[in-house]
Amino acid sequence: MNQHILRFLEGPGKGVITVPEAGQLGCSPTVLKKLFRDDTLTRVAIGTYVSTAQLHTPVRDGKQLHDYALAEHQHLLRLDALLRLHGPKVAASHQSAVLAWGLPTAKSSLERIHLVHTKRGRTARRRETHSLHTCELDDVITRHKGRLVVIPALAVIGQAMEVGLVAGVGCMDAAIVAQHTTRSELSEMVEKLRHSPGLGLARRALELTDGLAESPGETRLRLVLIELGFSFRAQHWIRIGESATYYRVDFYLYELGVVLEYDGQGKYGEDRKAADSGKPRPAGSVNQALTDEKAREDDLRLDGFGVGRVTSSTLTAEKVRKIVTTAQRQAQPSAVHRPAEPPPWARAG
Known part of the structure; x- marks a missing residue:
């Protein structure tokens, strides 16, 4: 047996x-x-x-999973068990739906499974390992990769209300980048939920979302720059001199002539820097990638920009301020208030 x-x-x-x-x-x-x-x-x-x-002890691509990937895997396996148990009566919601859509959340939020009744008039319940919510909205349940889930706009708003501001902004950014939803759809959903407790946190997260950050680290860096009061443009195109070399930088602090790049793993979509040329970068070694990044920074500095690189270990207000101050000393007047110059293939129309 x-x-x-x-x-x-x-x-x-x-x-x-x-x-x-x-x-x-x-x-x-x-x-x-x-x-x-x-x-x-x-x-x-x-x-x-x-x-x-x-x-x-799950294995992916011949390797055991650790840390966030393991927590994500365990959450989704437990979610699938509960969805299997309840059948069409429930769908994934909040962080569980966020994960089902392939969007990021905080590892600390993955202990509890979140479900929602698919029919109105039900009773919310809280169990030891999972919560069962109610929803009185129409047309918010769909199926994604075999799972019943709430639509992305509702999932990320629920995520912000449940987990907090930073995780909420990061998730909204990721959902927009992945084209799962739009700012307009998020605004409409917030309005539909206007009487929900804790919605103020989701409203603030939406205000801070720009849909441009391509990793959770970039989202957090943007929030730090806002906290510090720096004026900046995200995903700003720079043309090097009169050449045919173009770079799209993470953040351009236009009043200071400073470029900030976030150096981290886990882009939401394709590798943005590899796409700067309009073509995928051929597969290469880690050393080649580092060489390319060094050449990129050298080009920007030679064109007058101060360049700072932020990592997960330096992603605090105090450290970011120091990085910006150091980069500002390198910047030349010619790098201040430079308009965006995208390559021909990236120009609209």
């Missing part, structure tokens, strides 16, 4: 099995309970289990 369960988990069950599914395999709930006691299965809720091995 155990082998039937294990084959199901590794195959069509995709790591999840419910009591009714076990029954279809000819296995009683007693078999599931024994596998649970043996730590072969982990119980997600009454009547549904996941493979302990797949939950705690």
